[in-house]
Every structure is written in C-alpha cells, then in structure tokens.
Amino acid sequence: MKIKNYNISLERVDKNHLEMLRNWRNSEFVSSKMLYTDFITEEMQQKWFETINNNQNYYFVANYNNVSVGLINVKNIIDNVGEGGIYLASSDFENTDIVARIVLCFNDYIFDDLKLDHIYSQVKATNQKAISSSIAQGCIKNEEKSTDEVVFFILKPENYRKKTLKIKEILNR
Template identity: 35%
Template sequence: MKLIRYGIILRRISISDIEMVRNARNSVRHLMNYKAYITPEMQLNWFHSINNSSNFYYIIQAGEGDIGLIHEKNASIHAGELLDNSEGGIFLFREEYHNHPAAVLAALILIEKGFYLFGDRQSVIHIQRDNEKAIRFNEKLGYQLLKGEETNVHQKYILTKENFIKKTSRLRKAALRLSRSDNTLTCIMDKNDYLSSFGMEIEKINNEAGFYFSDYKDGARICQSSIPLD
C-alpha cells in the first residue's frame, strides 16, 4: 500500500524494512515512551502484531531516501467509526531530518487519508508532556490537548476535521504549489496486499467512505481522490 501526495510517498512497512526501523528506533529510544533496547526477535514479533488492517505503519519516502516512520495504530476498520484508543505518531531516522519538510507533509497525508478516504471523525495522538518540539509540531496541525490531560506524563491530543481545515488550509495549498502537484491523494494497493484479507478490508473502508478502487497495473489497484482544502 502506498499513499502519494505533495511529491512524497508513504509506503506501508514490509518485513524487509524492519531491521532498518529497529536500528533507527534504538538510536532514539531515550525520546520514546518505550525506552528499552529492541532485539531482532522483538522487532519481528512487533511486525507480526501490526501487519493488519487496524494498524497503518508507513515508511516516509522523500526523493530517493527513506527518512522516517509514521503510523496510526488501533484504527477502526469501519469508515467514520471512532475508537478512543486509536493513535498516531511519527519518528525520523536521523536528527538532520527533524527540519525536513517531508515530516510535515507525511503528517498531512496521513490525516487527510483518515478524514477523507476513511471517513474518520477525529485523530488521537499521545505526546510526552516535556516533548515541546512534538507539541508545537502537532499544534500547528490543529491538535488540541484534551481536557483533564494537563498533569499526565503522556498526554492525549485530539484533532477534528474542522480544526484541521482551519489550521492547515494555507499550508496545504502552499505544499501543493511548491511540490507542483495537483490536489489528488493517490492510494495504490499492491498485489501483495491482496495475499491476505488486508487489501479487500481497505477497499471496504474506502467504499464505505464513498471512494472506490479500480484496476491499475501488475495486479495493483488504485484509488484517487481530490481533497478539500477549505
């Protein structure tokens, strides 16, 4: 599965990616909620636990390189259904990527996918209270601290579609201009996505939200949608 927009690609994680992700994750574990060292066996077990239609983990591909991982986990498999324990997150593989525009663009794509292709009503993330950089990053996207979370170490932030549009309309228009892209979000399902039930489950979610796949090439299927900016 690939999501393509703003000149970058979000590529669904595969087993061939997990060692790269493990090494990158261990190098920044002091910044993570889970700070223990991750072994290859632990990483493989983790991959098998998230390789399904309720968890969406994507490699962020910018230009010729892979710069990070972005995810939405514990997501609903029904369009518009809200799960309180669903959440998203992002981490970049090296410090020099922290100011890379693709990090913001990847977050925009994942949120747009949820609100428009999947019919989500809101997005939920958790941020460490002292992670000021992550807080500023997500507040610019429209996330707001949930009432009652002020004293928690790991705080919950909520994003509604209305606040997302309000906060990011100008940003998304600028991103389209700078990337010389049209206002299309493209989702491509590779033939390997249909080896399990994953491919058909994703098509069902899109169908419930009013978007449909068609045959593409080499056994893949494609869905393209124009995304509202205002």
C-alpha cells in the first residue's frame, strides 16, 4: 500500500524495511528522542513486525524525492482511536519542511480514509521540536495525562484541518 501527497510517498512497512528501520531506531539521533531507549536486536525487530502487521496498526516508511526519510504510524487502533508516532531517519531532515509534509500526508489518510475519531501521542518532555510540531498540526495537550517526563497530546480531525489549512496551501503551490 502506498499513499502519495505533498511530495511524500508513504509505503506500508514490510519485511524488506526491517533492518533499515532497526538501524534508524538504534541510532543516537532517534533513540534519544524515544520513551523506549534500549537497543533493538534483529529478533526483537522481527517480533515487533509480527505484532504490527495488521489492521490495528499502520506503519509507513516516508520517502521524499525517492529517499527514505522516516517512519510514521498510528497503532493500537481501538474504537476508532489510535496512537500516532513519527521519527526521522537522521538529523539531515530535521530542520526542513519534510516533517510537515509527512505529517500532513499521513494525517489526511488517518482522518479522511481510516476515518479515525482522533489520535493521541506521547512525546518526551525534552523533545521541544516534536512538541512544537504537534502543536502546529493542531494537537491539544492533555494536562491530566501529561507528566514531567511525557507530554500527552490529542489530535481531533477538526483541529487538524483548521490548524493546517494555510500550511497545506503553501505546500501545494
């Protein structure tokens, strides 16, 4: 399955992506931003894939100009609600519009095609770039669930559409 929009191509994760994703995930750049920071072995990666390769979990490799630049997902979908997540492959893509393009492409899919009621995400409180990006796309902080270590966000389709309208206009020029 492939999704294309905003000059991004999202390709559903398959077995051929596992080693690339594991290498990204074990890198200092990615793991330092994650809640789970332990080293991931090949066996762990394979077991993870076996648990996410279904209709409650949608994981996609994001490609920009035919280069794999990151991973985006919605997981554990129950009662039309799931948990979203994203990471970039390297710092080369960090201060670009690539994150916005990936998020817009995927969130359009989540809300227009999967028709989820909302998604939530958990962001490490020290990850200011992810917090800013979450707010820019319309996420609202859930104060009750947030802690000193983790910021808990909720994204509803109406907030997302309203907040990203101008960004979409700019990217579609």
